[in-house]
Amino acid sequence: MDSKEIILDVENLNTTFISDRKKIRIVKNVSFQLKRGSALAVVGESGCGKSVTMNSIMRFLGRNAIIEADKIQYNALRDGKVTEYRLEQIEKPHGPEMRALRGPEMSMVFQDPMSSLNPVYKVGDQVAEGLLQHNKGMTKAQAREKVLEMFRKLGIPDPEERIDCYPHQFSGGMKQRVVIAIAMICNPELIICDEPTTALDVTIQAQIMELLKEMQVKDGKSIILITHNMGLVAEMADEVCVMYMGRVVEFGSLEDVFDRTSHPYTQALLRSVPVLGLADGQKLETIPGATPNPADLKGGCEFADRCPFCTDACREKDIPMFQLSPGHRVRCLKYQDYPVAEGGEVQAEVAEVQ
Amino acid sequence: MSENKEIIFKVENLRTWFPITKGAFKKVVGHVKAVDNVSLEVYKGETLGIVGESGCGKSTFGKTLMMLEKATGGQVLFNYDGEFRDITKFNKDEMFEFRKKVQMVFQDPYSALNPQKKIYTSFEEPLIVHGMKDQAQREARMQEVLKMVNIQPDYLMRYPHEFSGGQRQRLCIARALEVMPEVLICDEPVSALDVSIQAQVLNLMKDIQKELNLTYLFIAHDLSVVQYMSDRIVVMYLGKIVEVADSRALYDEPLHPYTRALLSAIPVPDIHNTKKRQVLEGEVPSPIHKPSGCAFHNRCPHCMEICKQVDPELAVQNTENGHMVACHLYAEQQKKLQEEKAAAAPQA
Amino acid sequence: MSETKPLSIKEQNKSAASSLLKKNIRKFLRNKLAVFGLVVIVVMTVACIAAMAMGIDYSTPNPTIMKAAPDAAHLFGTDTIGRDLLARVLYGGCYSIFIGVFCAVMSSVIGAVLGAIAGYFGGKADMIIVRISEVFQAFPQLVLVMMLVAILKQRSMGNMLFVFVITGWMTTFRMVRNEFMSLKGETYVKVCEAFGMSKANVMFKQILPNVMTPIIVSTTTNVAYFILQEASLSFIGLGVADSTPTWGNILNAAKSIQVVQNQWWIWVFPGLAISLFVLAINFFGDGLRDVLDAKQQ
Numbered sequence: 001m002d003s004k005e006i007i008l009d010v011e012n013l014n015t016t017f018i019s020d021r022k023k024i025r026i027v028k029n030v031s032f033q034l035k036r037g038s039a040l041a042v043v044g045e046s047g048c049g050k051s052v053t054m055n056s057i058m059r060f061l062g063r064n065a066i067i068e069a070d071k072i073q074y075n076a077l078r079d080g081k082v083t084e085y086r087l088e089q090i091e092k093p094h095g096p097e098m099r100a101l102r103g104p105e106m107s108m109v110f111q112d113p114m115s116s117l118n119p120v121y122k123v124g125d126q127v128a129e130g131l132l133q134h135n136k137g138m139t140k141a142q143a144r145e146k147v148l149e150m151f152r153k154l155g156i157p158d159p160e161e162r163i164d165c166y167p168h169q170f171s172g173g174m175k176q177r178v179v180i181a182i183a184m185i186c187n188p189e190l191i192i193c194d195e196p197t198t199a200l201d202v203t204i205q206a207q208i209m210e211l212l213k214e215m216q217v218k219d220g221k222s223i224i225l226i227t228h229n230m231g232l233v234a235e236m237a238d239e240v241c242v243m244y245m246g247r248v249v250e251f252g253s254l255e256d257v258f259d260r261t262s263h264p265y266t267q268a269l270l271r272s273v274p275v276l277g278l279a280d281g282q283k284l285e286t287i288p289g290a291t292p293n294p295a296d297l298k299g300g301c302e303f304a305d306r307c308p309f310c311t312d313a314c315r316e317k318d319i320p321m322f323q324l325s326p327g328h329r330v331r332c333l334k335y336q337d338y339p340v341a342e343g344g345e346v347q348a349e350v351a352e353v354q
Numbered sequence: 355m356s357e358n359k360e361i362i363f364k365v366e367n368l369r370t371w372f373p374i375t376k377g378a379f380k381k382v383v384g385h386v387k388a389v390d391n392v393s394l395e396v397y398k399g400e401t402l403g404i405v406g407e408s409g410c411g412k413s414t415f416g417k418t419l420m421m422l423e424k425a426t427g428g429q430v431l432f433n434y435d436g437e438f439r440d441i442t443k444f445n446k447d448e449m450f451e452f453r454k455k456v457q458m459v460f461q462d463p464y465s466a467l468n469p470q471k472k473i474y475t476s477f478e479e480p481l482i483v484h485g486m487k488d489q490a491q492r493e494a495r496m497q498e499v500l501k502m503v504n505i506q507p508d509y510l511m512r513y514p515h516e517f518s519g520g521q522r523q524r525l526c527i528a529r530a531l532e533v534m535p536e537v538l539i540c541d542e543p544v545s546a547l548d549v550s551i552q553a554q555v556l557n558l559m560k561d562i563q564k565e566l567n568l569t570y571l572f573i574a575h576d577l578s579v580v581q582y583m584s585d586r587i588v589v590m591y592l593g594k595i596v597e598v599a600d601s602r603a604l605y606d607e608p609l610h611p612y613t614r615a616l617l618s619a620i621p622v623p624d625i626h627n628t629k630k631r632q633v634l635e636g637e638v639p640s641p642i643h644k645p646s647g648c649a650f651h652n653r654c655p656h657c658m659e660i661c662k663q664v665d666p667e668l669a670v671q672n673t674e675n676g677h678m679v680a681c682h683l684y685a686e687q688q689k690k691l692q693e694e695k696a697a698a699a700p701q702a
Numbered sequence: 703m704s705e706t707k708p709l710s711i712k713e714q715n716k717s718a719a720s721s722l723l724k725k726n727i728r729k730f731l732r733n734k735l736a737v738f739g740l741v742v743i744v745v746m747t748v749a750c751i752a753a754m755a756m757g758i759d760y761s762t763p764n765p766t767i768m769k770a771a772p773d774a775a776h777l778f779g780t781d782t783i784g785r786d787l788l789a790r791v792l793y794g795g796c797y798s799i800f801i802g803v804f805c806a807v808m809s810s811v812i813g814a815v816l817g818a819i820a821g822y823f824g825g826k827a828d829m830i831i832v833r834i835s836e837v838f839q840a841f842p843q844l845v846l847v848m849m850l851v852a853i854l855k856q857r858s859m860g861n862m863l864f865v866f867v868i869t870g871w872m873t874t875f876r877m878v879r880n881e882f883m884s885l886k887g888e889t890y891v892k893v894c895e896a897f898g899m900s901k902a903n904v905m906f907k908q909i910l911p912n913v914m915t916p917i918i919v920s921t922t923t924n925v926a927y928f929i930l931q932e933a934s935l936s937f938i939g940l941g942v943a944d945s946t947p948t949w950g951n952i953l954n955a956a957k958s959i960q961v962v963q964n965q966w967w968i969w970v971f972p973g974l975a976i977s978l979f980v981l982a983i984n985f986f987g988d989g990l991r992d993v994l995d996a997k998q999q
Binding site: 045046171172173174201202203204205206207209210228229230231232233234235254255258259268269270272273274275276283284285286287290291 | 407551605620623625627631637
């Protein structure tokens with residue numbers, strides 16, 4: 001496994017929540033790799049565990065969450081040298097090791113810009129805070145300059161005036177740009193975006209997505225985009241990871257997942273999205289039933305009750321991942337003739353670049 | 355073609371303005387012109403989609419048609435068995451009767467049901483208010499509407515928090531159908547739901563419409579959803595209608611620059627679509643300080659001098675399918691069409 | 703399912719409703735502090751009422767046994783003029799508890815109604831009612847009581863009840879007003895308006911049930927508050943007449959250092975009664991709040 005090519009390597013991540021003395025496993029054996037400079041879309045509906053997965057990696061979960069993994073490895077590349085960080089071994093989620101990584105290496109853009117900004121502080125101060133935290137020698141004037149630079153880069157008009165404004169004086173799109181500024185100010189290599197445009201208008205969404213794409217292509221940033229919008233996935237992503245009820249059910253390149261869709265859930269998802277220009281009278285396909293309560297799951301495939309191809313074998317035990325082609329794997333017994341994917345190792349060697 | 359269809363709503367120069375007050379004595383210093391001079395016809399049995407982004411006034415428009423917001427000016431004529439009556443001038447009793455004809459489905463299914471009341475009570479109240487005195491009759495109606503949305507009657511005794519988002523929205527639709535309305539105004543009915551649940555609810559709504567011959571006003575910001583549901587689509591920007599067209603025509607031949615930008619901005623789940631996206635610059639201006647002339651001129655790639663001064667009128671562009679647009683780019687053509695129509699009229 | 707049965711769905715589910723009540727009761731019973739509170743409240747109230755009903759002697763002075771320490775005959779001892787303290791505390795409890803409950807309920811009702819109107823209608827009505835509440839707030843309770851005593855030339859319970867309610871409704875008012883202001887924008891309220899329900903119906907049958915929990919909890923804490931208020935006023939001699947015992951009145955005697963030092967039972971027992979009752983009410987109120995919220999069913 002080449003740690004220069006792979007920036008984030010997650011192997012068998014499990015997150016369990018304790019509530020009312022009951023333990024519920026929300027993220028089950030999630031494994032994926034993010035190539036440096038590429039964009040990975042994590043897709044799924046509410047309750048599939050995509051946000052929890054990312055929060056587990058960033059260690060943003062509270063004390064009632066137990067995070068276990070074989071490996072959560074972050075490979076920092078500075079001046080040609082790679083430093084490997086094993087995040088699952090860091091004990092304190094808010095200790096100095098994690099905090100040193102958050103900002104300069106990894107950062108997160110959250111969903112709701114309305115509540116991501118503190119209403120009582122000036123916007124410039126909020127952006128500069130991270131910068132000053134991670135650069136102890138920097139003066140406030142220097143930080144201000146950097147913030148102005150970032151504002152200009154992100155297309156915020158009149159940056160010299162706006163830097164002293166409060167969040168409520170900004171529109172939704174502008175607020176989200178400020179949130180991105182906060183995430184980018186320390187120049188991290190990995191940016192995790194959790195549904196960054198759900199709360200925004202579609203024309204503003206287009207602007208923000210352009211920005212993110214530019215950061216990936218021009219600045220070589222690696223992006224994880226959590227979304228349920230398949231259109232955004234088609235535009236932004238190089239690779240796609242489809243999740244359902246806490247498991248990765250399909251993983252592959254954009255072409256693999258869209259043109260050679262394999263998992264029944266992915267197929268159903270793609271067919272249930274209203275697309276512009278549908279022929280008259282063509283009806284959306286629906287997935288029967290509803291997402292089950294994680295506490296009610298028995299064994300076997302989580303999608304069994306709603307799957308048109310379900311067989312008895314599907315309910316017996318946990319379904320393994322099958323390797324369909326280099327870089328494309330799916331968790332479904334329909335493909336049991338294919339070799340079983342053995343986690344991280346097999347992927348890296350045969351993975352193709354986008 | 356449009357003359358054959360019966361008109362159920364005729365909106366004429368509707369204005370819904372909200373006053374902005376300052377100071378302890380609430381002096382009016384300006385207005386938020388949420389709906390600014392909108393004229394529209396809604397045909398019986400159709401689904402009219404209303405689409406636009408934040409600040410365009412589509413929600414306020416829907417609420418004004420329901421008289422949940424008071425109209426500041428203009429008229430809203432509703433077809434009472436052939437007779438058109440202006441609902442903005444209704445008194446309390448007439449308003450009460452109107453409530454049986456037009457109902458609304460709201461955006462947030464999580465707050466649309468009173469959390470302290472069982473579903474049974476929430477369903478019973480509208481029927482009691484509208485005079486259904488017999489309990490057995492009420493229960494029969496409740497079961498009827500629940501069947502239409504595929505929810506078991508024994509769920510009536512549960513509380514709202516025991517249902518999922520999709521189920522709650524179906525319950526809200528069922529409740530709206532209890533008084534047997536003719537028109538259902540749906541304000542972003544599926545925005546809060548997951549993608550696969552959206553499909554369920556949308557298909558259900560289509561089935562119900564066919565079964566009960568309802569008229570839908572479908573308000574949403576997601577053009578793909580609106581296009582899937584609607585026969586005709588109205589595009590709004592900052593309180594005004596900028597384009598009206600058949601669903602298919604809007605997609606095939608968008609006329610207004612804003613509509614084009616909107617269509618282009620929508621991410622399509624098709625990886626072989628190499629169409630370059632047109633990204634609109636700037637932000638939607640505040641509805642308090644509207645730009646002069648055409649409200650869109652400061653973001654329009656085709657802005658001309660006249661656009662900065664004169665507000666374009668909504669006029670017919672294509673007489674065959676009734677495609678209308680409010681844009682100076684087409685003003686000349688539209689004028690010619692109007693002259694031709696006027697010239698042809700005396701002979702007819 | 704129920705079309706063929708003669709019973710309506712509602713009647714069929716009466717059993718469901720009663721099981722919900724049983725579930726709530728069980729939930730309440732699991733909260734030991736709350737149960738303790740309830741028990742104490744019930745025991746003390748019953749004891750006090752029983753004492754009053756039995757007509758025990760609380761007012762005959764007996765100089766021979768005055769200032770006697772607690773013993774077998776007088777469990778709480780006697781006061782400065784020889785009256786049995788236990789009898790006085792029990793009898794006084796009736797008045798104190800009555801004052802607390804009456805004032806709490808009345809001020810909650812007034813505060814809730816005004817808060818509902820101000821919060822739901824907003825605009826001018828809200829402005830007027832809020833100004834009125836501010837005027838009342840500005841008035842120090844003590845001054846009002848003194849004024850009334852001076853004007854009416856007597857200290858009576860009626861005075862005190864009146865003053866308490868007049869100066870006590872504002873907190874409930876503010877809380878209910880805030881809740882109504884935020885809840886009136888809720889979608890289910892709009893739905894009811896869309897169905898043509900009358901404003902009174904919306905205010906009191908739709909929104910108010912969602913505010914009941916904080917109102918009930920605040921009422922229970924107000925009972926404690928008013929008992930303490932009464933005690934303070936009576937302690938400085940502005941409460942009910944001396945002849946009517948209340949817990950505060952009894953404490954009045956402890957104004958003299960002599961009594962505090964030498965006849966500890968005269969102030970300890972009424973003080974304990976007040977503290978215990980107030981504590982019990984707070985525990986009970988907490989438990990009630992946990993149980994009442996339908997969202998937690």
